[in-house]
Amino acid sequence: MRNILLLIFTALISVPTLGSPSPEAQALIEQLSLREGPTPVRSHPNWAPKKIVVAMPAQLVQAVPGYKDALLAAAGDVPLTFVTGESVSAELADADALIGICRPQLIEAASDSLLWVHNWSAGVDRCPMEAFDNRVLSNSKRLMGPAIAEHTIAMLLALSRNLPLLVAAQQDGQWLGGAARNMPFGELEGKTMLVVGLGGIGTEIARRGHALGMQITATRNSSRTGPDFVKYVGLGDELHKLAGEADVIVNALPLTPATTGLFNKAFFDAAKPGAMFLSIGRGKSTDTDALMAALESGQIYGAGLDVTDPEPLPADHPLWKMDNVIITPHLSASGAGTIKRVSIVTIENLRRYVAGDALLNVVNTQAGY
Structure with missing residues (x-):
């Protein structure tokens, strides 16, 4: 099976020409509404592609055997330096671009010549935003939305149908009756889902909730606009009001x-x-003690948590023992589709950087995402 997957990845990722995106990249831009940065990178006075450092995660090397060759082709005549582990910092002193994970120690090791950093993941909360006043940061936002949205809906369905209780009974060989059949949360159709953070990931969650017959409300900081399947989009100061009207609350911030x-x-x-309460954003956005108290009192029916605070959650933490909680180890973005999308957009952004064009998925470093 694994060999088959490798062949599929190799076939799906094609090499772009220096003048235009590959068909796969163009399809993703349209499908996920990927946005270009405000200005071409060539307009920056420090733009002069000479050395690009690529710290490639092992899972990408293994999952996409043609990926390195595709990156080399996208870079054209600009040299790529492939590194792993501790050697990343040593190579950044004279590099103008880094494709990897943005961390403070890497940015500290770089010189003023470093202009562009592309972050493999969507989250950039560990990246020192103050170091990007004269640099460009891009990431994988929106690319993980489909997988995370499916994971969110999986937790929602599992909790609403008492699956944690039933799976535990299965392990003990119990055929449960009585209270196990009550399904007190009820059916999802007609219930209201509040998506807190209607960005790329939140939009994909909202789309799937709507497909289940739910009424969708949301919050976002930028505007009150949203897709047709979102009934109402509020601003951040409406959070508590909207939470008081929602049967399901999703943290996608x-x-x-x-x-x-x-x-x-x-x-x-x-x-x-x-x-x-379902949380797939970041663990530190939730006060764990407050959540536990709400779960214990019944104020919150149940919680699906792909992220926690602290993270990883210690083995003796009481959250593990709560029968109305599902915990997964920050893996909601995982899957073949995510790897494929991240690979395609990284290649496309490398092509754009070398050509001096506007990059995709540019992070607003003032806002932090």
């Missing part, structure tokens, strides 16, 4: 100073009694 600890006691007190 990036981690910023403004979102750290946002889901606290006051929030859970404001939530509709018996609502479900």
Whole structure:
């Protein structure tokens, strides 16, 4: 099976020409509404592609055997330096671009010649934003949305149908009756889902919730606009009001100073009694003690957590023992589709950087996402 997957990846990732995106990249741009940065990178006075460092994750090397060759082709005559582990910092002193994971120690090791950093993942909360006043940061936002949205819906369905209880009974060979058949949360059709953070990931979650017959509301900081399947889009200051009207609340926020600890006691007190809480954003946006208290009191019906605080969650943490909680180890973005999308857009952004064009998925370093 694994060999078959490798062959599929190789066939699906084609090499772009220096003048235009590959068909796969163009399809993703349209499908996920990927946006270009505001200006071509060639307009930056430091743009002069000479050395690009690529710190390629092992899973990409293994999953996409033709990936390195595709990157080399996209770079044209500009040299790529492929590195792993501790050798990344040593290579950044004279590099103008880095494709890897943005971390403070790497940016500190770079010189002023470093202009562009492409972050493999969507989250950039570990990246020192103050170092990007005169640099460009891009990432994998929106590319992980389909996988994360499916994971979110999986947790929603599992909790609403008592699957944690039933799976535990299966392990003990029990055929449960009685209370196990009550399904107190009820059917999803007609219920309201609040998506907190209607970005690329939040939009994909909202799309799937709507397909299940749910009424979708959302919040976002940028505007009140949203797709047709979202009934109402509020601003951040409407969070508590909308939470009081929602049967399911989804945390799809990036981690910023403004979102750290946002889901606290006051929030859970404001939530509709018996609502479900699903978190796939960042663990530190939720006050764990406040969530546990809300779960224990019944104010919150159940929680699906792909992210926690602390993370990883210690083995003796009481959250593990709560029968109305599903915990997964920050893997909602995982899957073959995500690897494929990240690979395609990284290649496309490398092509654009060498050509001096506007990059995709440019991070607003003032906002932090």
